[in-house]
Every structure is written in structure tokens, then in C-alpha cells.
Amino acid sequence: MSDYGDGNFMDMVSHWAAPPSPISDVFLQTNQSEKRSGLVDRVAARVGRKIPPLRIGNPSQFNLFRKPKTVPFSIEISPGLNQSVLLQSPSQLISPFSFSDDGLPEMVENPGDNHANTTMIFNNNVPHQPMHFDLPPQEDSFAIPIHNSAYIQCHVDLVGSPLVDSFESGVADETDIIKLVSLDDESKSEEEDDEYSQDEDTYTDEDDDNADELVVKPSSPKRSRKYEVSNMMTARKTSKDPRVILRMETEEDHPDDGYRWRKYGQKIVHGNPNPRSYYKCSHKGCNVKKQVERGADDVKILVTTYDGIHGHTAPATRSSSSSGSKKRSGSSVPDRLGRPPFSSFSAAQDVRPFPYPSTWAPQDMRRPFPYSSASATQDMRPLPSSLNPGVDMTHLYMKGLSKLPTLRVNQNHGCTGQNDEPRVINQNQGLMGQNYELKTDHVIPEGPEVYKGIIERLLANCGVKVDCKNTGEKKL
DNA sequence: CGTATTTGACCAGCGC
């Protein structure tokens, strides 16, 4: 990817908006880029640092994302925007399948907000039509292995002055930057670059031959690529279930998402020294699976891939949801670094070098590791993350909500059992970005709701309607 | 003893 240099947000914005394109035009037309310009400065001033640039996935980071034919789209979320924001403002979640008739997102401002607060409203009434949209130039792109996938990158910086806690009322979206990223595999991306440098017309996409597959076809020069994306519903060829990929920065190897999982396998996959763990939902009859692995280049990043939708409610108790184990994955014991059990968001930890031996190259890449990535007590890998190892999705949710003035609520709601921090909720903003009356009995979504909300809204933005009720059915 | 994890083996898909 291009280097956004000093991390200045405007570098990214200009980079993004530079080539004339439908999306960039929209941005410019709505003057949002200008507003954001000021926003960035204000936010940066508040947090005492520059807004980090959007990160475009490093193709070498996740071998998970290598297969070119399985590239739908990618969404990256800037620091300060996490799962909770998706729940609060799902309209911010962009899908290339959710554009209006002209293929463009409709930009609006949230009402009742003095700050520039751009969200995107999509017209989902455009089924099964090829859509054209321009994407920001990608110099690093990567593939997601299954069609109908969403990719979320959540940076959760809890060190020092947590970004999400640094904002004032009503500015929940100031740094909520979502970026569509075209996906492709590393090698192909490189090839594209070469070809673009020569003659864009020479580009051919092997996926073009497959009408059933989602096609992300560059058809314009590198700096202003136009992509054609077939409808998602017809793109679903190889995946039976919707797949959502979550990327988040956390030390915990198996963050609690509210469901109980049984680990059934672990394997080293090509291109990633970190093992991938395979989990199945422990609920009887539920076929939801997930894969958890660390990024190849950045072990701070935990990549969780969910396959399918739970057709049941989450277990009543969440304490056992983390791997479902009694102790192995629990955080009540010192972690692999010998650190004390998780109790709260803590100060920064030293960044530690990742101690994989450089010469380590097992003949059989499958199971060279004597540890389980899902077992914090057994997995002795030090992780160079500064995050507290006990962060789970509920915590992320809470941290996200805490962007706005906080309100103590009944701690019985969504108690994780992992810390005693008072639960806080967003006073001013509801789940849909609407203003709420101040209430004191808001139920804080628990892990299942967080997870479900993310999944549902991801899929909803992809044009997939999901029914997560107890019927066990799902509508696609 | 029940439950969950570990891990070697196996299978299927894909590319050559």
C-alpha cells in the first residue's frame, strides 16, 4: 500500500479522493471532505495525536486472504471505530452491493449533530445489478477466501488516551472512517500494478469467465480503478453460509463473542506462521464455525472468520463462551506472559518482539506448534500488543459506547464476569444513530448481541437478510 | 468422570 507517511488523515483523504471517480465525486460534492478536514484537526487536537491513517490490509499478513477468486470487498475501520460503532451506526458500514441506482452511496448528515457526521445511506433496492464504483487506489490489496465476505478491521487502541474515550458528546463519528477496499490476492495485485503501468487495456481477469463469481474487475488505471461488482447473491458460489471476517487488535486469542465454541482443529496454513484454530459452535445443531488466527506480520491483529449465522440464542452465561473451556482459555489465571489475570483496561504493555525462530520452517506446516492459539494458558507466545489480554467484544462494545458521556447502568446487564468496570452506555445516541432520551435502564448488549449485530448488519449491508431468531432459519 | 483441547491422520479441492 502506499505509505500515508506521517499518518495524516488528509493524506489518506487526498489519496482516496484524488482520482476523479463517482465516489470521490460524491465526497467532494457533499463537502464532507472539507468538513472532515476540520474534523481531523479537531479530533487530533483532542486526542493529542494525529489521526492514524487507514490501513489497507497487508496481503502478506493473512494468508487467509490470498485466493483471488474469492474477493468480494473489504471494509476497514479506522482507529476509534469498532464493532460498537457498527452497531450504533450501521449505516456507516458500506457495501459495494448497497449503492444506489447510480452506484453511488448517498451521503447525508446525521440530524441533530452539530459536527460533521457523515453517514452513508444506501439503496438496497437495486438487486442483482452490476454496480460500478470507484475505489481508492490500492497498492496493497488482498483477497478474502470466500464470496460474500466482509472484512472489518477494527483498531482498538486502548493505550494511553483511548481514542474512543477521547471524544466529546455528539462526535461519535468524527473518526469513523470506513473505506471500501477492493480485494485481490497479493500476487495478482502485483501483477495488476505491473499491467497498469503498461497498459490498462491489457488487463484480463481470470474471474471474468465465471459469471457466478463476484467479480472485482479493475478497468481503469491504477490511480483510478473502476471496479465492476456483480451482485452478491449471485456471487455466492462456494460459500454456503455468509462469512464475515473480523479483524481486531487484541491480545486475547479467542475473544468472547457470547457464544460457546468447541475447538476441533488447529493448523498452520501457508504464509502464516501463526496457527489457525477451528471452532464450531457448541450449540446443538448449530453449524456455525469460525476460524481464528493471528496476522502473519502483525500478531497484534486477530482475525476471526465467522461462517454461518447462529440460529439460536447465545448461552445464558457468557463466562464459558471463551472457547467454552473451563480453564484453558480463561483469563482468571496469569496469561502466557505471566501477567496477572485480566481485570480492567490497563496501561500499555511493552511491545515485545515476536519470538518465532527465524529459521523455523517445519516440513509439515500443519502442526509444528506445541501450543494452542485458543488456550491462553498454554499458548506461550508473547504478543507484542499493548492491549490488555482480557479484551473481548463486549469490552470493545463498551469502549465504543463510552465515546460519549457515560452513564452508569445496571451491571447485571451483560456482565462479563471479567471486570468490574461500571457499564456505560451512550446517552445521546441510539443504535441507529438517533437521539435517545436519557434513560437509565438501557440494556447493554452482551457478546451475542454484539456479534449478532455485527453479523446482521454486515450482511444486511450486503443485501442479505438474516433472521437470527430461534427458528434456526436464515434468509438469504 | 465429564468436558474440552490436542494433534496425527484423513479427505477434498485445486493446480500443474
Add this chain to the structure above:
DNA sequence: GCGCTGGTCAAATACG
């Protein structure tokens, strides 16, 4: 057909 790879199975093992 063969090898590679990702995904899964299931017996052994670990733990409370």
C-alpha cells in the same frame, strides 16, 4: 495422477 493445501475427524490427553 500427483502434490499441495485447507478443513475436518476422532482418539488421546488434560483439566476441574
